[in-house]
Amino acid sequence: MPDIAHRPRVVIVGCGFGGLEATRALARADVDITLIDRTNHHLFQPLLYQVATAGLAAPAISAPIRHILRRQIAAGRLTVLLAEVQDIDAARRQVRLDDGTRVPYDHLIVAAGATHGYFGHDEWARHAPGLKTLADAFELRNRVLKAFEHAERHPGQREEWLTFAVIGGGPTGVEMAGTMAEIAHHTLHDEFRHIDSRQARVVLIEGADRVLGALPPDLSRRAQAQLERLGVEVRTGCRVTHVDAQGVTAQVQGQEAPWRLHARTVVWAAGVAASPLGRALHATTGVALDRAGRVVVEPDLGIAGHPEIQVIGDLAAAKSHPRDGEPTPVPGVSPAAKQMGRHAAANLQRRLRGEPAQPFRYVDYGSLATIGRKAAVAQVELPLLGELRLSGYPAWVFWLFVHIYFLIGFRNRLMVLVDWAWAYWTFQRHARVVVEAPPAASPSQEDGS
Amino acid sequence: MPDIAHRPRVVIVGCGFGGLEATRALARADVDITLIDRTNHHLFQPLLYQVATAGLAAPAISAPIRHILRRQIAAGRLTVLLAEVQDIDAARRQVRLDDGTRVPYDHLIVAAGATHGYFGHDEWARHAPGLKTLADAFELRNRVLKAFEHAERHPGQREEWLTFAVIGGGPTGVEMAGTMAEIAHHTLHDEFRHIDSRQARVVLIEGADRVLGALPPDLSRRAQAQLERLGVEVRTGCRVTHVDAQGVTAQVQGQEAPWRLHARTVVWAAGVAASPLGRALHATTGVALDRAGRVVVEPDLGIAGHPEIQVIGDLAAAKSHPRDGEPTPVPGVSPAAKQMGRHAAANLQRRLRGEPAQPFRYVDYGSLATIGRKAAVAQVELPLLGELRLSGYPAWVFWLFVHIYFLIGFRNRLMVLVDWAWAYWTFQRHARVVVEAPPAASPSQEDGS
Known part of the structure; x- marks a missing residue:
């Protein structure tokens, strides 16, 4: 040795x-x-939107790095540093x-x-948080759930608290918008006295002329139709020019005057920055x-x-x-x-070994995007049969099993399956917990880091 | 009507x-x-220590208040305000x-x-957080998990990062100490390269001369024996006089000189303030x-x-x-x-109805405290048979079923049972997620509250 x-x-x-x-x-x-x-955990980012929308608890989509790699650590070949x-x-x-x-x-x-980027408008960040880390997901979950609470408490601001804007029509934006519509129309229905949560508006704003631009146009159309069936207003060709505490301003294709949406809760799912x-x-x-x-x-x-x-x-x-x-x-x-x-x-x-490095070749197995309960689109590349396009319920079932399959850890797979079965039959989302930010870590801990 | x-x-x-x-x-x-x-949730506080020690996810022990009471809300008799x-x-x-x-x-x-109280020493709070809310539990979970990470990174500070002090030998202190010993000796064992997590010291500090003072003395003795078997050092008759970033100072019964424990992670489970x-x-x-x-x-x-x-x-x-x-x-x-x-x-x-109010009469069904895996003590008042005292494995099984029974929501009961079965067989604690405090809520949301 x-x-x-x-x-x-x-x-x-x-x-x-x-x-x-x-x-x-x-x-x-x-x-x-x-x-x-x-961080101390590997995060299964494709399901992060489920934490942000109270469908899954954080530990269901995170696995401690040390635990995943414990055999390599025990073999004396790997040091993990937080x-x-x-x-x-x-x-x-x-x-x-x-x-x-x-x-x-x-x-x-x-x-x-990468993290989310604001195209040079970092001042939008506090009004429109993005979704890349668990802390982001908790922040969004708090905002979405508290918006309904504000609407219940403040009759004069009801409409603006019940309007939710999602900026960006890629996979994350589509997932967030679809799931937020589901929360408003099904999960929270009947739980308020002064508001009807079903009156909430969820508006998905996309700059290009269709959502899910990475997929073929016919799947984009089907995705938009499914979003609209769930109650999402889809505004394509609508480029955001300003975000503040009260809402979003955008330039609509072919229109002179800017369009203004009053919304207290804005989700950023548009830009990516390395x-x-x-x-x-x-x-x-x-x-x-x-x-x-x-x-x-x-x-x-x-x-x-x-x-x-x-x-x-x-x-x-x-x-x-x-x-x-x-x-x-x-x-x-x-x-x-x-x-x-x-x-x-x-x-x-x-x-x-002294051999030359080889160029990278990406194998594309297809694309998948979920929209909400029983709603998704998928484009699958099959080895011999060629391309397969799915939408609606079959695409959703396919999406579900692909995501559960790739989750790390048998326990997580099992728990996510149970959670989804539960949510499917009851429309409940069990992780509806608003936790205010804990006090900042004390100096006694920071001294040593 | x-x-x-x-x-x-x-x-x-x-x-x-x-x-x-x-x-x-x-x-x-x-x-x-x-x-x-x-908050927006009812918290099952008896299991909060499990969230603080990464055994359960927060949603497993919290239920949205609106959801629990949705029938009363829908009947038009109840308004819930966050x-x-x-x-x-x-x-x-x-x-x-x-x-x-x-x-x-x-x-x-x-x-x-009530919340935790520091007997007039509020300056201890940042060095020794208590455990009353989910935010407290997340803070403690971060501190405990990060202490092992610090020990791995900083050889010179290894001992102080691997010493954990728990102040207060009531039920919460006993649970925290027992579970932290379990984490060090079983859960994290083999996951570090430069430290052996089993060398961690967990010290339980109690001012009185026995732990679990509310239980009969023989159960206190049995609880202490079980704690020691799990690897916890129990220091009774030891009154804390000072807490700072480096550890704890205490006055030991019958000793002149104060006793000093160097510990970077201190848990407060002593005082209660209304x-x-x-x-x-x-x-x-x-x-x-x-x-x-x-x-x-x-x-x-x-x-x-x-x-x-x-x-x-x-x-x-x-x-x-x-x-x-x-x-x-x-x-x-x-x-x-x-x-x-x-x-x-x-x-x-x-x-x-114009009738006179009646005085309150408390019916005592007994006391229960868990210590760790297969370790607990219980004193049960049975209607005809009188008092029954249990300890060890039977007390632990009894404790487990009582707590699952009183959890709110069928889903939570099921999930906690699955989590415990999983932890029991694998020694894994699935909620080992360190999430740094999210950015403080933005003014855009606070304006409206």
Whole structure:
């Protein structure tokens, strides 16, 4: 066995889909891995909107990183650190943590992901929170549930508290809008004395001329029809120009005058901005960033001039290199992040063996978006049969089983299935808990971090 | 049917065990109820320590107040308000809410409960958080889980991060200490590379000479033996004189020199302080308060000179009036709060009928305290057979079924049972999620509250 000091040191930043997959793929490699994440859990982001809409408890979609990877830790090949990476020094091959500690590496995989972006209007953030972390989901859950409480208490402000705007008609926006309509029309119905929750308006605002722009146009149309059946008002061709405490202003295609929507609760599901570590990589290696701040990587997912650094997942502006045909951009979806994680791990092992790295090729198994109870659209690429398009109930059942299958941990799969069966039959959403922000962590704890 | 304006207006403050029970007991009464609570959920506090120790998700022990009481709301007899009562005006018969609104009443039931008290040392609060709300539980869960992460990252501070102090040997302190020992010795074992979580010390500090002082001495002894078997160090006769960021100082019975424990994580399970509404009631009615700030009530749970105001639950310094024998103090436990809630509702209806109110009599069914996996003590009062004392595994099974039985909602009972079965067989605690405090609620929402 080689001496532990001589094993190549691999640092992986971020334990989302990409970072977790890379870590697992290196389980049998003779390397010493340090996995660094800001949180202690891997989050199953595709179901985060269910936490934001009180359908699932947070632990059902999160798994402690240490627990998932306990075998690799016990084998003495993996150190997990709960820490935030502040900076990267490519010349010295070190990452710098929030407490100043420097962690040296021989190989670095950066999988720090993305957050929501406000197209340069960061002042909108406090009026229209986005949905990327569990803390975001709790904030949205509090806002949505409290809006109905405000409407019950304040007759003069009833209409504005019962209007909910969702900005962005991608998968997250469609899910949030559909589920909020379900809450208003079914879950809360009959639980208030002075308001009728069914009078709530849920308005989905999309700048392009159709929702779910990544899917074929006919699936967009079917998704919009299903949203409208659930009671969502869909406004396409409607570009948001301003967000404040009272609502949203937008420019409607083909209209002069701006359109104003009075809404006390606004959800941001529009823009994506890459992790600030993109800028850190640019500063230390000179690598190019795209407009969203993503790192433009080489065909093998490495950084030009720094083959020891790979960037994967939502932080990477990567291209897929099919065996025949032109390279195409890799979409920012979880299957792509996982495939990049496996690919980066394989290339790293090739480098260790002195073999050349291979270009990344994304395999597209299709797209899925859920809208609400019994409502979804799906486009599935089947190996021999070609493309299959589903919508409505069959698409929803398909979506449900795909998501349960990919959840981490048998217990979580079981619990989510029970929760959904329960919600399906009773229309109840069990996680309707408003918890006010706990007091900020005390200095006694922060001293040591 | 009488005109709605003429129905007696009943205001109930607080939806803990007492307030919820009073509201339910008035379901068929011809009164118009307004139930006011700071949160939107009824919390099953006896299992709060399980949320703080990552065994249960918050929604498993909380039920939305509106959902529990939806039938009374739909019947047009109940208004539920998410609001905080700031003050009570007994002369005008009004309660004043946080936004200045005044809610008039003909009858008032105050069930605002208690929080943890620091015996005048409020500066200890940030170093040693207590456990009364879900926000408290999240704060403790974050601190306990992060302490192990700090120990992994900072070799020089390993010992202080791996020492956990629990102050107070009542039921909450015993539960927290036993469960934290279980986490260190079983749950986290094998998940760290640089530390052995089994080396963690959990120290339970109690001022009196035995833990669980409300139980008979032999059960205290058995509880202490079970705690020690789980790996908890029990220090009785040890009065805490100082708490800071680095640990706890105490005066040990029969010793001159103070004792110092270096511990980065301290849990407060010692003092209880009544809700500030006790002082508000004193100010407006002149009623006496006891040393803990609880309202000294009449035998019928009313306030002297104000029979239209009743105080129940942990906020009341009440006495039980047995048919024969001397009055005895009512303990601050959930069965007592429920019985007071039912009694207050019955007395209110007696007043409406012009009948005299009856004195309160507490029926003691026994006491229960759990310590950890398969460890508990119980003293049960059986109707004909007399007192039964259990400890160890039988007491734990009994405790488990009693707690599941009293949980609100079939779904919660089912989920908690599944969670416990899962934790029992795997030693896993599924809710190990550290979520940093979300950003404070934005002004856009606060404007309207």
